[in-house]
Amino acid sequence: QKEVEQNSGPLSVPEGAIASLNCTYSDRGSQSFFWYRQYSGKSPELIMFIYSNGDKEDGRFTAQLNKASQYVSLLIRDSQPSDSATYLCAVWGPNFGNEKLTFGTGTRLTIIP
Amino acid sequence: EPEVTQTPSHQVTQMGQEVILRCVPISNHLYFYWYRQILGQKVEFLVSFYNNEISEKSEIFDDQFSVERPDGSNFTLKIRSTKLEDSAMYFCASSEKGYNEQFFGPGTRLTVL
Numbered sequence: 001q002k003e004v005e006q007n008s009g010p011l012s013v014p015e016g017a018i019a020s021l022n023c024t025y026s027d028r029g030s031q032s033f034f035w036y037r038q039y040s041g042k043s044p045e046l047i048m049f050i051y052s053n054g055d056k057e058d059g060r061f062t063a064q065l066n067k068a069s070q071y072v073s074l075l076i077r078d079s080q081p082s083d084s085a086t087y088l089c090a091v092w093g094p095n096f097g098n099e100k101l102t103f104g105t106g107t108r109l110t111i112i113p
Numbered sequence: 114e115p116e117v118t119q120t121p122s123h124q125v126t127q128m129g130q131e132v133i134l135r136c137v138p139i140s141n142h143l144y145f146y147w148y149r150q151i152l153g154q155k156v157e158f159l160v161s162f163y164n165n166e167i168s169e170k171s172e173i174f175d176d177q178f179s180v181e182r183p184d185g186s187n188f189t190l191k192i193r194s195t196k197l198e199d200s201a202m203y204f205c206a207s208s209e210k211g212y213n214e215q216f217f218g219p220g221t222r223l224t225v226l
Contacts, residue, residue: 046217
């Protein structure tokens with residue numbers, strides 16, 4: 001069974017520090033990787049996506065992908081209280097299904113003022 | 114900025130009743146999806162829709178579920194005979210291509226009594 005694994009947390013990080021969120025996936029054929037943020041009772045909001053090995057930066061967010069290790073991470077620099085949310089890792093790949101995203105259970109992040 | 118919209122935001126129904134959840138995807142997007150999230154659980158794929166037909170469905174999407182694009186803008190999910198376990202948040206999503214980022218609507222909270 002194709003799986004996406006995340007540590008459920010909670011992960012507590014002081015305001016201004018770097019938050020590091022991790023995700024592993026079981027299918028080596030996976031091709032696209034997405035990070036969504038979900039506030040309680042709200043819908044997933046796309047933060048970043050990454051297709052190629054290495055780092056991709058967007059403002060305070062950096063996504064890192066290592067396909068050999070089947071590992072994708074999200075770094076949040078200068079963490080703010082508004083970053084407190086559940087972060088969902090989602091994976092797309094032909095072996096998961098033609099078009100669907102497979103989600104992890106999410107990591108709950110709390111930024112401590 | 115274009116966004117996916119969903120109506121109603123909250124639907125309460127009696128077990129055995131039919132419900133229709135409505136979505137308006139982003140206008141230039143070609144791929145449409147329904148996901149659901151039971152409280153406290155992960156986001157689960159239900160169905161994808163492209164070129165006026167279902168392109169993929171999960172094992173959750175059984176005969177009581179159907180989808181339709183009745184006109185050029187709406188995308189609907191019908192549950193024919195609701196069960197208690199259908200209580201969940203239902204999210205519509207759309208994407209421009211089948212493999213790239215999917216944007217989620219705000220969701221419909223379905224409560225089956």
